[in-house]
Amino acid sequence: MPAFHPADPVVPVGPVLSMFDPVFLGVDEFGLPVYESLIYRNLLAGGEPGAGKSGLLNTICAHAALATDTRLCLLDAKTVELGLWQDIADVFVGPDLPHATATLRRLQQVMDNRYAWLRAGKRRKITRTDRLSVIVVVVDEIAYYSATVGTRADQEEFSALLRDLVARGRACGLIVVAATQRPSVDIIPTSLRDIFGYRMAFRCTTYISSDIVLGHGWAAQGYTAHTIAATDSSRGIGWLIAEGGTPRKLRVAYLTDDQIAYLVDYATRIRHHLSVPDLRIAAAAPAAA
């Protein structure tokens, strides 16, 4: 449980992180740190169970937690992968498809409102100075919501809403980070899979599975995740491809449960006195483009 420190008169200054800053993901095969900017982008991770997807999601959640301009919206069918962040998440959805769909509808409404606000200000995207929060939507195991539970119509509605957020949410500060074991067409539509700006392939059983994540043809060029050894020491290793780039092999950072609890406790403290950005004030005087 995070400590709220109500008697503490001093709220520490946060680490001045923002979701507009590059996010530390891990180290590459040359031992150099990998920082990637997630703002205006989305990320899809795929790989076998235990390959390191949750490590990636937790690393991104950690950055988002310490970035006080960020709201976390977590969808985790297992409830334990992202459950440690529940206390600072604005929304936490467990294995509940109606709740997940309703949350995506809320986010869609926020997105529409933000675009109306941007249009009123003759702008195209939000910036760091807009005092609008960045909303990070983290979905672990998409397959549960899109292919496992509920009726076909419910699943399609979830997929359609998620595709809308990925397709339109970039410019209004809505980042979708999703993970699944194998993003084949029976799990998420191809039209959704292909619009993720960042894709990361963790260990896969076949090169086809790796290509499904990274994109067709990369395995033939040697960028395939099925050659990653299935050992504990290889957990967290995967290929990350950014928009229009070449895949990079990296090992994502790993946070222990104690470290996450420590981060959540501190994030709770630095977020304790933060008020919700007054959108009415911001809407009355949108910053010039």
Next chain:
Amino acid sequence: MPTRSMPRSTYQGSRTHRRFGRGRITVIDQGLAYASLRRAKIGFWIAFLLIGASTVVGALPVTTTGAAWLIGLLTGLAAGSTVFVLAFCWPALRLTWHWAAELTATSFLLWAYSVLTTVMAAPTALVVLLLATGGPFTFGPARRRLLALGWCVITRHRLRVCFAEVIHDRHTDGRLPLILWARPTPAGERIWVWLRAGLALPDLAERFEEVAVACWATEAHAVRSEKWAALLRVDLTRRNALAAVVDSPLTDTIPADHPRPRPAPPRPAFVTGLDLPDIPEPQAPDLHRRTGTPFRPAPPRPPATPPPPATPGDDTADWI
């Protein structure tokens, strides 16, 4: 340094040969020197004419015609001479750049030795210099840093040998790439290379294994710059940098005075049905029920067996 693409006969009689012992070692071969001279002459005349004419045109409105021509002549000569010297000496400059680390280190040692001999005897100065040079190798972090830098120096030479082999095998008249600089990485070295006309990244893509062998590395990778096709970044891997668990630096951003959270007591459990016998077997109509409904925890029900007596420790019958 003789290149394998040049005929042996071209080395003989070169004015750039230097005698070392009985043999002759080519520093800059004759063909290269001739080409440099030709380029230098062309560069001289182009610079002389362009700069000289521009200066004359610029000086005419502010001075007399004779003075303008004189200024233009002198300026053109200065510019042309500069271009001539640079173009003619370019092979030597490139060679100097290639051996820059060794030349710098040797010059520094000689300078340090000369300074030391002014205040102490020569043998003592030599011992002091040896101790000062070898001392850092006894300290782990300094030794690792120096060895990493040493590998960078070695790698530049090995990479040059490898490029020469590639050019030789392709039977092209491309010139050797300019190896800009190298720096150590946690896994090996990273080298920046500027390709000359006649060589491109696809020519090297199939030969990374040979590059790794030539540089005594595990793997070699190269990517081109997004801006210039001629600028390559070559990464050599000697160690597996992905073997260790990566810690997130975010935990270091938390102030040291922030207390560690106390272990929270487990929350009371309201979930039952944690084992298969706790879940009743479905009735016949339910066997054909359509699957796919969301999971709902089973309502609380009395345990099938009496709970164990309360103990101070954790008890899964009471806590989750």
